[in-house]
Amino acid sequence: MIRKIQYLFAISSKERFHRYLLKKGVKIGKNVNFKNRKTLDFDLSKPSLIEIGDNVFFNKYFTLLTHDAVSRLYRVKYKDYMPYSIGKVKIGNNVSFARRVTVLKGVTIGDNVFIGHGSLVSKDIPSNCIAVGRPAKPVCSLDEYYERSRRKYMEEMKEYYYHIKNKENRTPTVEDFKKEYSLFINGDKIDEFLESLDKRSNRKLKQEMEGNYDYYKRNHVAMFNGFDDMVASF
Incomplete structure (x- = not known):
């Protein structure tokens, strides 16, 4: 019973679980x-x-x-x-x-x-x-899958863009592509981009980076020079 309680306490946070595994x-x-x-x-x-x-x-x-x-x-x-x-x-x-x-x-x-x-x-x-x-x-x-994924991903983004434009009868915005920010936001622009979002989206995207925020900020080079440049490629 004590071990079970210790385990349940450990899994209640990322840091505690990490320490628990190391201690084990x-x-x-x-x-x-x-x-x-x-x-x-x-x-x-x-x-x-x-x-x-x-x-x-x-x-x-x-x-x-x-x-x-x-x-x-x-x-x-x-x-x-x-x-x-x-x-x-x-x-x-x-x-x-x-x-x-x-x-x-x-x-x-x-x-x-x-x-x-x-x-x-x-x-x-x-x-x-x-x-x-x-x-x-x-x-x-992994190299083969990476190249295949890049091509497929852009096809998917183009399809999604025209889905919004034709089905919802409106011009897609950055907000529609906020989860795809890495395509058009360089690392040195990530802070500015996140600050433009609502607090909930800002927090969620940071969480999804899973500890890679600093690396992204220092190193990431986007495929496109901003959202408009990406849209122009469609």
Whole structure:
């Protein structure tokens, strides 16, 4: 009961949960974010077997296991109380998980990896790739997906622009594209842009940056020189 209360208290904030995992023995890097700590299922029976790099994002209903439970069957069939099989789980830097992903024991996930929705990671995943499936397998390189995404994203933005213009019979504004600000707002203009929004939108967009605000401000170069320049490309 005490452990359960301690855990519930820990998941009540990002900082407390981070400290809780470190105290347990999990090796955890910087800028690690959990979309919903209440739906997280971390196997902490062997916490020292878990290693998480920097800039890792865990989405809702994520499960990580460092052991299996097959040996339960051995007790009845073979009268052998063999311990659970255990294995290390290592997650690299800049890794992002979609919803309902499960990572099994003995798995290493490389750097710069995205794991797709509902995937079961039962084998190692190399760096710089998109992986999906049950079991999860690389489907393309991150470079390929990045270039494909840029083209597709602009097609989607154009479609959205004309959807507003034709269906709602009005000229789209910056407000309609406030979540797509990175396309037309350089890092040195981010403060000015956020201040132009209402307080709720300002706060929400900062939260969605998930600790990358300062990096964006220092480094980001937008694809377009402002909203009007983007619209002109449509």
